[in-house]
Amino acid sequence: MRPIVHCHLVNGPFGDPSLYAEIMFERRAMLFDLGDLSPLSPRKLLRVSHAFVSHAHMDHFAGFDRLLRVLLGREKTVAMYGPADFIDRIEHKLHAYTWNVIGNYDGNLIFDVSEVHDGGIVWSARFQSRHAFRREPMPEARIEGDVLASCGALQVRCAVLDHATPCLGFALEERAHVNIWKTRLDELGLEVGPWLGALKRALLQDAPDDTPIRALRRSDEGVTPVTLPLGALRALATVVAGQKIAYVVDARDHVANVARIERLAWRADVLFIECTFLLADAAHAMRKNHLTAHRAGLIARHAQVKRLAPCHFSTRYAERGDVLSEEAQRAFQGLGPTA
Template identity: 45%
Template structure:
């Protein structure tokens, strides 16, 4: 069964953190963290619709300029999310350039940035044609942990401690629609763009007794009609959706550990930093990072199906296999306690 989302780390484990998640059959992706993104192709970057920034240390936010550079002159709205002071930092980035020739651009580029606080959200829009000056006072919204909610998925956040507020992110698919290819053939149907329309009807909770039309080709030719519920029974298996969680730059303390464990609970994939070896636990505490052992403990307590370590300290160059082995051992011992 093919997943709907394909997450991959942007860089190697010793380089800037970042998780690129592409959408199956869609020209779309989202990004967790915005460090160095030169390893991503321009084609992939242009797919990005939403960027979720854990915090604005340079290795998590330095790729902002690359992102903006590629989107200039394109018809696009980019949604950005970050922790306390995020709007100020976005505005600082934008203020670093001269925008006196923006009238030469015919397309409209909009940056919609949201700053997350424990008590609420603050959203501001920056328009290229307005030289990226704020269009109005920031709009305030209540904070319910959900940053993005669509029919098929949601992205939530948790505020963690890195000596400054640092955000963890989790993307959850509502449910997964698995298409039975053999049954398509029995109905005289082929795989095609109409399946995206079919899945969208399910995510929109369309009436099962409503008529669903299968249309094909650029001319949108009607091929067959079905009752949506009957077609679903014939060609689809509905299973729980994927959950992908991303955690980086956090100190191991009781509050963080409890928050992360609950937040990442039952994730299909957990991407979690394991910056130091356990023998360097004191250094990890001073620098507000996790050890590989601590990451493994959290992964086991959260009952994740799979976890991937990243964001290794340069002091452990050449020792990545030891970091991963330590995390796996910690997870194994924790599961059997």
């Protein structure tokens, strides 16, 4: 499978949290948390269409100013998502500046800001530079399942976690897709055409084998329509599960949080998860409302993720990041906490 999303931690595991997710072939990107964004070039920031903020502790949110600075004057809309009170926080940030001449700018910069409340209620507001970033209320919505945002082939799901303040975990998912084998089409004497779209839809919906599909047959007389049962066409295609990337930071280590994270991250290709403290410092981790590396590894194991990407290390372990990674990876592999 050719991955359509490439991710990297903007500041490595020790720096302020921020994950840059580049959507290949679309010149577009998403950000998960807005820690220090200064390592990202303006070109990269200009690609950001969506920004998801787990919570507004400063290390996760201080980069908003950098994003604003680079995008200002551009004709651009950024969809932003965060937990309860997020709209107020964006408003406060925007209103820290003087906008008396912003109306003269050509480009209109728009932030469509949504905050997630318990029960899946989402409040939204628009801030646009043309109106000096005055708050414009948008209709209230309700999340379908746990899908917070959909964009093309991608969707972002969220879970509300407890960090002694609401903190959102996120999962970026590509919907399943269908690959058609051209060689098998040739073997069956079938011609490519718009009918393959109907075939793909039927396969993704897991339709029964007797579902009729209007195909195109190639013969000496030319190309003629033919109706075939879906069952006869299954061998033409492979259904490929989409890519899934989960991002979880800042959560207390308790049963409810762990269950929510495991559900969110279920069978992800990669789970970026905070490994803030060592198990030996579990009491401190509890006081600070963070996971230990050991717990993060266990969560990744139980969620059956393919790869664990430890992040958000406490600076108390500077120069010793490998110890945190090792503790997490050992738990992930089902080994004990110490070597």
